[in-house]
Amino acid sequence: MNKSTTGLLLGSALVMGLAGCASSGTQSTSSTSASAGDPWYSSPFVCGLAGGLIGGGIGYGVSSDSDEDTGAAVGATAGATAAALLCSGGEEREMDSDNDGVPDSRDQCPNTPAGVAVDANGCPIDTDGDGVPDYMDQCPGTPAGVEVDSRGCPLDSDGDGVPDYQDQCPDTPAGAQVNALGCEAALVLNDVTFAFDSARLTDNAESILNTVAEKLNANQSVDVRLEGYTDSIGSAQYNQGLSQRRAESVMQYLVSQGVSAGRMSAVGHGENNPVATNETAAGRAQNRRTEVHPLGDNGQVMDRSSSGSM
Known part of the structure; x- marks a missing residue:
């Protein structure tokens, strides 16, 4: 391969790689970017560069002596384009404004706080099903059907320390000492x-x-x-x-x-x-x-x- 061919090959790969990177950067302004832990082959830039080099080599190798420069250039362009599209999935990523892993188009609970575990609908997980999500629930494990307050704790109407759903004497006077049944006496x-x-x-x-x-x-x-x-x-x-x-x-x-x-x-x-x-x-x-x-x-x-x- 002569110098002009080598320069054209590397130049094409670099241009296509940068084009893929620029395209990815443009998309990131309107969609969630790839995380730092994504593998190298998920980057359109890296894939485009590699595809350009591989495509250029193939184009050069299959071309005749008279048009090897053209073959290398066409191969590099085609390889870079195909690789960039394949690595990016061929489509833009959907927006996920709260970064909970559920795209906005399916997220029934937008603006979930960072780090909060969510279900398939993008809503914070509520293990005991009391209407208060786990990250706010101060009384996890509430039995099904038990009415709770804003903290996720069972209601205790008379404030005696025994929740209503267990209290055999639910109208104990304020301040009264009670036994394990919630009663002042037997x-x-x-x-x-x-x-x-x-x-x-x-x-x-x-x-x-x-x-x-x-x-x-x-x-x-x-x-x-x-x-x-x-x-x-x-x-x-x-x-x-x-x-x-x-x-x-x-x-x-x-x-x-x-x-x-x-x-x-x-x-x-x-x-x-x-x-x-x-x-x-x-x-x-x-x-x-x-x-x-x-x-x-x-x-x-x-x-x-x-x-x-x-």
Whole structure:
């Protein structure tokens, strides 16, 4: 190859390479540029240069002695152009204004903050599906369907530290200390009643226990003791047995609603520990009750605590 041919070959490759670089630079003003970690062959400039050299060599090699300069020039031009187009994919990159990896044409959540992981729609990932994306969620792992605040934390309407979806006593006065059930004292199931002289639950009792079961199921970390009581009508021995059967009836119903039997125990106290007088019908009605007590790790009834953990 003579000097003119060599100069033409290298010159053509360089011109085409620079043209590819300029084209890439023009596109970058309206689209996202390649990252610094892109391989060399993704650069139109480098590919154009390499393609020009290769194409020029091929053109030179297949040309006759009389037109080798022309062949080299045509080959260099064709090689550089083809290589630049192939490396760039033959099309401009789509704009991705927030650089989240999802082009603007498909991005349903434009202006995502830098570094935030997004889904296929370009929206920040929300693993627990509570409407608050992970990068803002201070309470990840919220159970499905639980209402949350702007921080992604379950609502606690009475501010007692026990979230509403777990709180058996949701209207505790402000500042009151509560136990693991969210109650100031034992949860008394006053409206959980039974058929006369029976341990069979009434329909109304079952409706109330459904709510109790739902909240016990929402928090698996608390065990409870169900304590049954009667009024003073009848013998103490009979009342003892009746209160035990009623406490066990409540436990069996809660088990039927998904509460693990291993988390509960049932104890009957008969007519002991009345909360009202047995001399009146109203007082006796108060004494016929079932109480739910949260238990600590040692199996003992837990003291009231403001910790709010269940």
